[in-house]
Amino acid sequence: MIGVDWGGTKIEVIVLSSDGREEYRRRVPTPRGDYDASLRVGVELVRAAEAAVGRRCTVGIGIPGSLNPRTGLVRNANSTCLNGRAFGADFAAALGRPVRIDNDANCLAVSEAVDGSGAGGHVVMGIIVGTGHGSGIAIDGRPHRGRQGLAGEIGHYSLPWPKPEELPGPMCWCGRAGCMEMWCSGTGFERDHQALNGGPVVPAHELVARMRAGDAAARASYLRFADRLARGLALLVDLLDPDVFVLGGGLSNVAELYVDLPRLMAPHVFTDDVDTPVVQARHGDSSGVRGAAWLWKDAQD
Numbered sequence: 001m002i003g004v005d006w007g008g009t010k011i012e013v014i015v016l017s018s019d020g021r022e023e024y025r026r027r028v029p030t031p032r033g034d035y036d037a038s039l040r041v042g043v044e045l046v047r048a049a050e051a052a053v054g055r056r057c058t059v060g061i062g063i064p065g066s067l068n069p070r071t072g073l074v075r076n077a078n079s080t081c082l083n084g085r086a087f088g089a090d091f092a093a094a095l096g097r098p099v100r101i102d103n104d105a106n107c108l109a110v111s112e113a114v115d116g117s118g119a120g121g122h123v124v125m126g127i128i129v130g131t132g133h134g135s136g137i138a139i140d141g142r143p144h145r146g147r148q149g150l151a152g153e154i155g156h157y158s159l160p161w162p163k164p165e166e167l168p169g170p171m172c173w174c175g176r177a178g179c180m181e182m183w184c185s186g187t188g189f190e191r192d193h194q195a196l197n198g199g200p201v202v203p204a205h206e207l208v209a210r211m212r213a214g215d216a217a218a219r220a221s222y223l224r225f226a227d228r229l230a231r232g233l234a235l236l237v238d239l240l241d242p243d244v245f246v247l248g249g250g251l252s253n254v255a256e257l258y259v260d261l262p263r264l265m266a267p268h269v270f271t272d273d274v275d276t277p278v279v280q281a282r283h284g285d286s287s288g289v290r291g292a293a294w295l296w297k298d299a300q301d
Contacts, residue, residue, distance in 0.1 A: 003293030060295030062107035105136030107291030113138035116282035121243035130249025155181035230264035
């Protein structure tokens with residue numbers, strides 16, 4: 001099985017055996033803003049991977065957007081040259097056989113549901129806490145997309161149970177105010193700290209380091225971030241009640257979140273007893289590309 005992780009800065013390919021062993025991996029820079037060149041590079045990577053392992057493979061691709069199920073066109077991709085393009089059909093035509101395409105957060109969820117931190121779970125939610133904020137859903141190890149292909153699009157609903165000082169919230173690039181992405185991403189964490197403390201933007205990883213060193217302002221910013229993320233997770237428990245939340249993205253490396261999120265989430269869930277685990281992605285940065293390969297899991301089964 002071949003998985004391709006189609007990012008804005010790099011395209012990565014991996015070959016997995018049917019039991020999940022990695023046999024080959026390579027990444028190259030994404031031709032920025034050039035759709036045709038990106039397509040050529042992606043096809044060349046797949047062919048080189050097949051040549052390296054000596055066999056033809058299924059091909060799954062994770063993209064930072066989603067396909068409209070009615071038109072087959074890409075939408076909402078931060079790799080903007082993909083938007084409005086029939087990427088799946090174009091890639092399949094260039095390669096000469098079918099490919100499967102899904103959102104990169106769904107690929108995270110699938111990877112962790114198949115052989116990662118969510119293995120054995122019926123409903124696994126992959127939560128991205130990085131430059132942006134979003135989620136993917138895997139049910140029995142397969143992606144759940146929904147009628148519009150938008151299932152798990154949590155970055156652009158409003159912060160649940162907002163406090164007076166959180167209203168109306170910062171303006172989001174989508175045109176609305178107070179979106180979860182503006183609060184529960186690394187950039188949201190940085191923006192919130194700057195808004196309350198002034199000065200230049202402090203990178204999220206530096207804020208975490210300052211918090212651990214005893215900086216009171218950095219700790220207060222972290223606690224606001226964790227509380228907002230916990231409220232978002234609590235709403236998802238009320239809505240979908242997943243077996244596990246698996247965190248991916250840069251801030252998934254903040255160990256304190258795995259202690260703080262469950263206790264901060266619990267008061268907002270509509271039950272007297274919530275025990276939904278919040279865990280780190282086992283495969284880390286590789287989860288997306290592995291999940292893309294596992295999009296063909298049914299063919300292996």
